[in-house]
Amino acid sequence: MALLDIRNLSIDITTAQGTIRMIDKASLNIIDGTIHGLVGETGSGKSLIAKAILGLHKPNWKVTVDRMFLGATDLTKLSPTDRRKIMGKEIAMIFQHPRSYLDPSKKIFAQINEVLPGISMKNRLLDKIKQERKKTSTQQIKELFHRVGIQNDQAVLKSYPHQLSEGICQKVMIAMAIANNPRLIIADEPTHAMEAVTQAQILRLLYKLNQLNNTTILLLSNNFGTISNLSDFITLIYCGQTVESGSYKQIIERPMHPYTEAMIKTTLDFNEEIASKSQLYTLPGNIPSFNQLPIGCRLGPRCARAQRTCVQYPDTVNYKGHMIRCHFPTLDEKTS
Template sequence: MNLLDIRNLSIELDTPSGRVLAVDKVSLSIKEGEFRGLVGESGSGKSLLAQAIIGVLEDKWHVNADRFHWRGIDLLRLTLAERRDLLCRDIAMIFQEPMSCLDPTTLIGEQLSEAIDDSQFTGYFWQRKKQRKEAVIKLLHKVGIKKHSQCLTSYPHQLTEAICQRVMIAIALARQPILLIADEPTATMENTNQGQIFRLLANLNQLKNMSILLISHDLENLTHWTSTITVMYSGQFVEAGTTEQIFNKPMHPYTRALVDSSTKANLQIPAKSRLITLPGSIPILKHLPIGCRLGPRCPRAQKTCVVAPKVTSFHGHKVSCHFPLFRETRRKYMQKQQVVKGTE
């Protein structure tokens, strides 16, 4: 059974001129122990989707879905307070901007201590203070902060943004969540520190069987750590499959463009050459194209693309496109399906 099962989730924003559809019928499922990547350029709705999952969107955002289940429980039937109470026990999220998430008036040690649940401790009540301090120090060491004494007695503004990001990761791990949502967790870190954090997430996934949703704009980086990947563009679902399928056999023109712009795909080009990119930029919410939102930038766009494409699955490799790549594969698949139906 899926831990998280979302079908056709839409998010609308209240504006002076009416509601704007920011996320348009996106589906996402995460299994127990799965390490899934969610990729797309800035403005594609990745962070918005993550915030909708844990229920921290402001009142001006409106979330609707055909299905929104967590461990078999229909979250849409719960009140917002009941949903938050349920999800706060099982899901943790690492946000992009740690300085805006940490309390500027409270010491780091106190914020970490508050995040640890009493159920993790055993023994008599007078032993809890020592156990809590040891647990806080252990969390800091786990995320690579060796000078814990200085960190515990500091306020967020006294630390670097990279250290604050590590503290945010420690707070997220404090409750030992079943699902960890990491929204660009290494955006403010150097390459060596990034590798350390990604290895930490991989160890949590492998040793603790923790499910992880890793959000990033860097497709190539996700391929080193994730087992499955979902691609979004401008609030719409684009493609989903195993990491190998997405990187080696992309079916959507947008996914193909992400792969072509990666370092691995450009090792053979001459020095100072231009990378392969799609023309134009991602549309703003006030001027969204009808149908497939990639249409104005897509090299394969035709008149049919003014209608939103349906999701097609090829043995688990899902794509939302009227004219996907590897059309020969698609044609053979459809012929096979017709043969099967004819024999029934």
């Protein structure tokens, strides 16, 4: 069953150069209880999609979508007030730069205490109730910290964000995200600019949340190799267009879109011998700027299969759950 169903999401942003279509008919179908990877190069529009799901629209945005359902809830029909009510409880976000989203003027205890589930009390002025609330909050926070792997909880709670490492700040954000046991966690580049050991810890933590709590996770990344083995399903996005989507096995074993094939080729396989100083594979050309986007399929100028037909936007084709948007996909005997 689909927990999040998005069809033909488009985001037009008004700039000094005019209106630019940043996201062009992007679609996502996230199955309940799975890890879904949304993969694309930096600047492909992954964070814009996440913000559209959360309703974090800026005044110069125009968001249009055929369908955006969270379970049975139509997100497009919710008022801003109603949308905020489901944030944290139904959907939680782990941002890319944790220090940028933690308040530098508040200690960690005060910040995480704000997102904890409330305790019913009629008179908040009574000292006894205040003390009981603080005691309960501290216990809840310690349990959350234990779940995300923060060991020295007392020192962390008394610290400001700038006094903590990037990895600890990210774990604090994950603790805040899971405080209300949300159905869906959106993790936007959760291991960005972290050392390899910390990256492995964060990804292992997200995997455990999915396995132990059945939490659905939408994992955004520009590193195909990092998240492909972690994801049950993968969607690839290029310059605001979702180009291919399917299960891990479908994407890895039978990639159909040229962009997917290129992403797989750029992933290093350390089980194979790589000659010293050998040239690694890269997709020819550069990502176009958003004010100079090609018409039709945006991969066209970099695609070896491109023909005149590619100036038209390709329709979505479904091969037994394997979604592809390409005029000239790679087909084998099983799919053709």
